[in-house]
Amino acid sequence: MNLVASPEVLVDHLFRSRAGQMVSYLTRLLGPEHLDLAEEAVQEALLKALQNWPYAGVPENPAGWLFRVARNAALDAIRHRTMAGEKNTEFATQRLRDAEAVVKDKSDDRLEEQLRDDELQMVLMCCHPALSSEARVALSLKTVGGFSTREIARAFLSDERTIAQRLVRAKRQIRESSIAFELPGGDDLALRLESALAVIYLMFNEGYAAQSGEDLVRHDLCGEALRLGQLLAGSSVCTPQVDALVALMAFQAARLAARVDASGELVLLEDQDRAQWDRGLIALGFRYFARCAAGRQISSYHVQAAIAATHARATTGGDIHWQTILELYDQLMDLSPSPIVALNRAVVIAKLQGPEAALGALRPFLEDSSLRNYYLLPAVRGNLLLEIGDREAAADCFRQALERPCSEPEKRFLQRKLKECEQL
């Protein structure tokens, strides 16, 4: 065996990305009812690498090594289950035996394609409508994303036990509903794809809501969502909607780093240092944005991507084409009206028609129960009131916003605003 001792040979995130592939690959061979067995085998393979490579060096083909060891671990585990009396394991055993478990080398395009297909089918399985939408996200992150239960809990500000139970229930549901590992056809595919896009969108937004200084795991959610989006976009199931979502995420992700300044304070979009935007991601965004225009149907992802593209086109904060953005928000309100869209639209109205008009646009949503815990509603109102000089009402708004959940930089931002009201 050829061994390399240098640590640099390990590709970044090799374990995470290969873990998802291995779980998908083994689940195809074992059947979805043995998803847990696939996960255990992969964990064992990674542990074996951790135990062996420090002494022996990294094998020449690390991924191939991991696949081979994981497959053997799965074979062992299914043998144990068969001996313990579990029925109907012959098929899984046979398929594992027949499997070409070796990832020969990176030039093996056919195998990489098979692995991409496996991952794709895994995503579609995790996004089966029989599962709750929370379970879909958790399961996708666990199986395809290579996130641990603890990381998922951290990312969703939940506790580990809740997530673990959610995963157990989801796997039971997969067994009981005999959800298959396959590429669904026709209407079923459309339904599953829509669900997958919703899962990816949620994943991305959850990560995007995190600020720097907070757990970086949450930013990894954005990366994983973008990766899954591109996985779908590069497959046979791609639709213009998929392209639109990838464009939207790429534009947003490009701005992640610019959202806080050097001292960790929040920077509003129009004040951001555009030199800090990730050029590569912006270009990626425009590439997918061009592709998504191919469809006849305009989805909410299309409109959101168009808004993000308009921001990306502006070379300076003063250069933002607010009129175009307002028209897009109007369109978005028609397509998928929500109080949050309305709130964003009000901010644009303020830019174009002034604070009074924006306050008017917000009025119908003040009592909306879905915004009860959303700090941005009082924060935006506070800003508008401050602009028209109603300092007392503005201060009330900022105090209200501070009582709602938000990140540390957001909190400091609100406190600065509150002080501004009190000092003037």
Next chain:
Amino acid sequence: MPSYMLLIYDNPANWASVSPEDMQKALEKYMAWGGKLRSSGAYLASHKLADDVGKVMRGRGQARVTDGPYSETKEILGGYFLVKAANYNEAVEYARGCPSLEFGGTVEVRQVDPMTEAA
């Protein structure tokens, strides 16, 4: 220069629910540590021992063979590094960088008896 054995004891159960990403980070630490031993010229050899408990042989004359002594304890001897060092202090300094210490493991440092190395 004398040689030292760094015997590394680990508890595999610690890793049961660790994420792939964190396992890779841990592995990278090990590789960096091993790389440093190599580049400094201290490295002589390293081996991972098989995951079973091994065999213990006891007695006079006819030895009684039993399973290894570690079956009841959680920590098992995972493997060893053989290094060259001027003295125990230096060997201990090498061992100090071993990531197992960070993950709740134990490292035992033993000098190879210089008399056996004379040849």
